[in-house]
Structures are given as C-alpha cells and as structure tokens.
Amino acid sequence: MTCGTSLPAHDPTGPAAHAAPASHRCGVRASRPTPARNPPPHVGHARCAMFMRTAAPADTPLPWDDRPGHAHRDSIGGLRLDATAVARFDRLLHEIHPEARHVDADRIATLGRWLQGLPAARARAVLDERLSRIEQLRAMLDDADWDRRQGACRRVRKLLAYLDQDQDLIPDAIPLLGLLDDVILLELAWPAVATEAEDYADFCEYRATAAPGGDGMQRREAWIRDRLGALALFQHHARVNASRYIDGGHPDRPFRVA
Numbered sequence: 001m002t003c004g005t006s007l008p009a010h011d012p013t014g015p016a017a018h019a020a021p022a023s024h025r026c027g028v029r030a031s032r033p034t035p036a037r038n039p040p041p042h043v044g045h046a047r048c049a050m051f052m053r054t055a056a057p058a059d060t061p062l063p064w065d066d067r068p069g070h071a072h073r074d075s076i077g078g079l080r081l082d083a084t085a086v087a088r089f090d091r092l093l094h095e096i097h098p099e100a101r102h103v104d105a106d107r108i109a110t111l112g113r114w115l116q117g118l119p120a121a122r123a124r125a126v127l128d129e130r131l132s133r134i135e136q137l138r139a140m141l142d143d144a145d146w147d148r149r150q151g152a153c154r155r156v157r158k159l160l161a162y163l164d165q166d167q168d169l170i171p172d173a174i175p176l177l178g179l180l181d182d183v184i185l186l187e188l189a190w191p192a193v194a195t196e197a198e199d200y201a202d203f204c205e206y207r208a209t210a211a212p213g214g215d216g217m218q219r220r221e222a223w224i225r226d227r228l229g230a231l232a233l234f235q236h237h238a239r240v241n242a243s244r245y246i247d248g249g250h251p252d253r254p255f256r257v258a
Contacts, residue, residue: 056187056190057129057130057133057186057187057190057194058126058129058130058133058187059129060126061187062111062126062183062184062187063111063114064101064107064111072105072106073105073106073109073110073113074105074106074109075109076108076109076112076113076116076170076177076180077112077116077174077176077177079170079171079174079177081105081108081109081169081170082169083105085169086103086104086105086108086169089103089168089169089181089185090102090103090104092158092162092185093185093188093189095158096155096158096159096185096189096192096193097155097188097189097190097191097192099191100188100189100191100192101188103184103188108169108170108180108181108184111180111184112170112177112180115176115177115180116176116177123176124176126183127176127179127180127183130182130183130186130187131179131182131183133186133190133197134160134163134182134186136197136200136201137156137159137160137193137197138160139200140153140156140196140197140200141153141156141157141160143200143204144216145203145207145215145216145219145220146200146203146216146220147216147217147220150196152192152193152195152196153196155189155192155193156193156196156197159185159186159189159193162182162185163182163185163186168181168182169181202223202227203219203220203223206223206226206227207219207223210222210223210226
C-alpha cells in the first residue's frame with residue numbers, strides 16, 4: 001500500500017542527515033502535507049505509513065450494513081451461533097478496539113450467507129486478502145528489530161491469541177465459514193493496530209532498500225530520521241511550488257469588462 005501523498009526518496013544530504021537523534025519509536029504522528037501542484041522532478045514516490053491510515057485491512061470492506069431489516073438470524077451453514085459465545089467475541093473485540101461497532105449473531109450470520117453466495121474464487125480472495133494481514137502481524141511480533149513493547153503490539157497479541165484457537169466462535173474446520181469470525185475480528189479491530197502494522201511494513205521496506213547498519217534500535221532510529229527528513233524536504237518543495245503558483249499571476253493586469 002502506498003502513501004497517498006508523494007514523498008521524497010531518501011536524501012543523505014538533506015535535513016535527515018543533520019536531524020537530532022530520534023526515539024526508538026515515532027510517538028508523534030505528523031500531519032499529511034499539502035501536495036504541491038508541480039513537484040520537482042527529483043522528488044520520488046516513497047511509502048510512508050507514518051503519515052497515513054487505512055480504515056480496513058483490505059481494499060474492499062466487508063458489507064456490514066447490507067442486511068435485511070429487523071432480521072434475527074443466528075445460524076449459517078447449519079451452525080447455530082451461541083449467544084454467549086457471540087457476546088464474549090464482542091467483548092474481546094472492544095478490549096482490542098473500544099470504538100469498534102458491536103457484533104451480534106444476526107450480523108455474523110448475514111455476512112456468512114453473503115460470503116457463501118459469492119463465487120468460490122471470490123469468496124476465497126475475500127478471506128485471503130485479510131489473512132495475509134494476519135501473517136504480517138505475526139511477522140511483526142517475531143521481528144527482533146521492531147519494538148514489540150508498544151501498546152499496539154499488546155493489542156496484536158490479544159488479537160492473534162484468538163485467531164490461534166481452533167474452537168472459537170466458528171470452528172476453523174468448517175469449510176469457508178471457519179475463518180469468518182477471524183476476518184471479522186481483524187476487520188473491526190484493525191483501526192487499533194493499523195498504525196503499528198503500516199509503520200512496520202514501511203520499516204521493512206526501508207530496511208530492505210536502505211540496509212541501515214547497527215542493531216534493531218539503531219535501524220529504527222535511521223528509519224525515523226530518514227522518513228522525517230523526507231517529509232521536511234517534501235514540505236519545503238510544496239511551499240516553494242505554492243509560492244510560485246501564488247506569485248505567478250499578473251496583479252498589475254487590469255480587468256476588462258466585455
């Protein structure tokens with residue numbers, strides 16, 4: 001996933017080279033800069049998860065609101081959803097992401113029937129797109145170069161602890177539907193872990209391309225310095241381009257009324 005705003009590639013002679021030492025994690029989220037109308041040709045496109053958010057773990061969200069009015073479904077594929085288990089699932093969701101929407105049996109059953117109604121390849125793609133995010137979260141917790149003490153990582157651990165159960169709300173052994181509760185939990189809890197996950201993906205790309213030296217903390221510090229330096233350089237070019245645009249008019253030219 002790429003940042004919606006063009007950001008400069010790493011410039012070892014730019015502001016990042018002289019920046020003060022960064023903390024081991026970027027605790028301050030910078031605001032998205034205003035894109036310049038005509039970015040200079042040497043400004044490239046760089047991933048910058050530090051400065052973006054995604055509301056869902058997949059490009060196409062699940063159809064949460066597409067359900068019959070006043071319906072009270074509680075079964076899918078021959079499986080009846082236990083009300084106590086559904087309530088426990090909803091509590092776990094809100095422990096991870098307190099602002100998530102609430103889940104009930106009818107909503108889960110409706111999503112299950114929607115999934116069953118898709119062509120087989122499309123239904124599998126809906127699951128796989130989200131399951132790949134789960135593997136990304138696992139990799140983050142296993143990466144010694146990442147600071148795994150952060151609160152978001154604790155939420156990720158709680159999320160993965162549920163996903164690792166075989167006998168959860170919908171048993172994993174049930175074809176297709178067995179992973180539905182997993183992707184529902186991931187989808188609704190995603191805003192609570194998205195920043196950490198996207199920062200980690202950006203760090204992995206930076207580590208692979210820039211190959212910073214040192215230990216894990218030093219690599220993270222280099223990543224933060226270079227990304228903040230890239231943002232500062234981009235903002236500078238944006239201000240220059242904006243001033244050229246503003247000053248490029250002809251204030252001395254009189255109006256002509258036809």
